[in-house]
Amino acid sequence: MQGVSINRVAVVQVVGILTIIILYYGRIFLVPLAFAILFAMMLLPVSRKLEQWGTSRITSTLLCIALILLFIAVVFFIIGLQAASLSEDLPQIQQKLQQLVNAGQQWVQQQFGVAPQEQIAFLKSQISKFSQSFNKFATGLLSGSMGMLSSFALIMIYFFFLMWKREKYEAFFLKFSDAGNRPEAKQELHEITKVASQYLVARLLSMVFLAIFYMVGFSIIGLKNAVIISLVAVLPTIVPYIGSIMGGLFPLIMALVAGSSSMVVPVMVILVLAQIIDNNIIEPLVEGNSLNLSPFITIIAIVLGELIWGIAGMILFIPLFAIIRIICGHIPALHPYSFLLENDVKEPKWIEKVKGWFK
16 A cells, blocks of 8 residues: 555656646747636636627637737836826936935945945946846847747637637547546536636736725825836736735835835835735635635745746746646545645634625
């Protein structure tokens, strides 16, 4: 019995290593396909509703694609409008930045005895090295942008065919199970679809809440260009945990540069308060317990996703791990792995009461 268990663990480990290798070397193909599958799961209810209203499958699919494009266009349109207003304040921002640089030079001179001229010489040498690196970065960014456009086109093409012939792909997966187990396999596919779609919807609604909260909060304290600052701060939060930290740096910097040092603390309070409400109330209400992943496994999914697929992996690997948990839960031999992945942290009673108010 012990030998069988050891062999089973060894097989799972080998399969896991091979899967990681395939995911890494096949990322150019797999990342757009994974996004297309995620979008298809999210917009499946919309397509079904449109078909119930009498539209054809192709028309409903094209309307879903138009919905995605419209959402992206609105976001870029708002950012473009706010960026234009931000450019009007650039002279004041530059002046404030120069004052901060001068204050920093004086502090360095007082603390370490380094004259401003020596500091400037050191900065020039570093800027020279940085400019060389920036040229390489800019070239890579330009090629990366073209790659993003081609990847997005692939995502839309994959999305179209996944939505158009979705019954065929569902039947394909059901054929792997015996006739007697197909109802259970169909239920498993339903759970997977629900988890993936609910996760992405929860992330988008969470971002909308944070954007509104930031806009209102920053406007109340008098931070200029509150709209674009809020949008830039919210975009990285599509990646849980890490994204909120990265996004929060921009409002703090803008509060220091475009506002005053006394505005940094109110901005920090708004950022922390928004995250507390979002993590403990908004996300649990929208997402529920669909992912059912432990916080530790969630962090592992983010780190592993970044190592294998970059930023795309940080977004996609969380629902991927949730799908793995569901599959392991339906296979008796893999129940221990489902147990390892699932969430075992109980919510505080006050959060349960707050959630009960919205039910």
